[in-house]
Amino acid sequence: MMPCDKKEFQKTILAVDDTPDNLMLILEVLQDKYKVKTFKDPKKALEYLHGNVCIDLILLDIMMPELSGYDVLKVLKGNQKTKDIPVIFLTALSGEVDEQKGLEMGASDYITKPLSASILRARINVHLENMAAKEFLKSKADYLEVEIKKRTKEILSVQDITILTLASLAETRDIDTGRHLKRTQHYIKILASALKNHPKFMNYLSEDEIETLFRSAPLHDIGKVGIADKILLKPSMLSDTEFEIMKTHTTMGKEAIERAEEEAGFKANFLETAKEIAYCHHENYDGSGYPLGLSGDGIPISARLMALSDVYDALTSRRAYKEAMPHKEALSIIKEERGFKFDPDIVDAFLMCDSDFFEISQRFADSDVALEQKQKLIDRML
Incomplete structure (x- = not known):
């Protein structure tokens, strides 16, 4: 196919x-006024069109031997490269039925013979102007589509940066987080993707919702910014009283996001998901969790997914008071909690893709240097 010179002013x-x-x-x-290509043989005209995309309008006789104008039009409309070229029938057939047939097949106009020079010029001019207008509108629409996609991408990027900035407020005060935020983002996406066709979850886990889960996940511990350093940074197990205070980070996280929504004056889908995760990711499937004691399907799906993701990361990550647990041991503990701490169906999905969890844990593992630097920072703070 020969390329068309878009800079050429004269129409063909x-x-x-x-x-x-x-x-x-x-x-x-x-x-x-125009470049004109003429053909007596419709087959040769079609061959020419097959190798040339620079035709702006076609004048087509109907009554021709071997291949009629209707036959040619059918071929043109069936070809992606020629289907939008305006076609004007030139014919001695003057019946209304003939004209209707041509127009229904996709012809742009119908001029009867003998030809009038002024009418021919006028009709051609009208259709070329219409095509120019369509091309202009299409180029504008294409431009706007590109701009909308660009701006949408920019907005999403700003949202992601804002989320990570807020989430890192908790991370910088907690040695145990490290690259926890990044890992749990990927864990929850792996689980959601594994369950998107499950009858219990398929109505919720659309591709858009899975992306929302991924983007909202870093806010799950945002409430920890409200926990005192002496509890949050304690290098040993918490007392019962301290643990009760630590548990309030779920409520503080939800309330912080709600205040942000009030200030903004609107509710966003990803913040709704973030609130569910922040508030309910410590709820247990058997009802023994906090802060509400929810159970079973009463726990939001987003929170159930985060619950397993969060615990796996806690088990397999180094803490100030413990070493990282091997993947197989963490796997065993999660299996034992099936139906108790975790939704059985989510555990089953985890067991089918646990190797992906292990790969993420290795890819985003905390470095010893980073942990040591954080520990030195905390030592100065205490």
């Missing part, structure tokens, strides 16, 4: 008619 018209006198007339009438 292709005329197909088995009568040489008609082609001569068309050429005389149009050649002062």
Whole structure:
């Protein structure tokens, strides 16, 4: 296919008619304003069109031997590269039925013979102007689509940066987080993707919702910014009283996001999901969790997914008071908690993709240097 020179000002018209006198007339009438390509044989015209995309309009006789104008139009409309080229029928057939047939097949206009030079020029001009207008609107629409996608991407990027910035407020005060936020983001996405076709979850886990889960996950511990350093940074197990205070981070997280929504004056889908996760990711499937003591399907799906993701990361990550647990041991503990701490179906999905969890844990593992640097910072703070 020959490339079309978009910079060329003069339009090109292709005329197909088995009568040489008609082609001569068309050429005389149009050649002062347009480039004109003429063909007596419709088959050769189609061959030319197959190798040339620079035709702006086609004048087509109907009554031709072997291949009629209707046959040619059918071929043109069936080809992606020629289907939008305006076609004007030129014919001695003047019946209403003939004209209707041509228009229904996709012809742009219908001019009866003998041809009038002024009418031919006027009709051609109208259709070329219409095509120019369509191309202009299409280019504008394409431009706007690109701009909308660009701006949407920018907005999502700003949202992601804002989320990570807020989440890192908790992370910088807690040696145990490290790259916890990044890992749990990927864990929850792995689980959600594994369950998207499950009858119990498929109505919730659309592709958009899975992306929302991924983007909202870093806010699950945002409430920890409200926990005192002496509890949050304690290098040993918490007392019962301290643990009760630590548990309030779920409520503080939800309330912090609610205040952000109030200030913004609108509710966003990803913040709704973030609130569910922040508030309910410590709820247990058997009802023994906090802060509400929810159980079973009463716990939001987003929170159930985060619950397993969060615990796996806690088990397999180094803490100030413990070493990282091997993947197989963490796997065993999660299996034992099936139906108690975790939704059984989510545990089953985890067991089918646990190797992906292990790969993420290794890819985003906390470095010893980073942990040591954080520990030195905490030592100065205490």
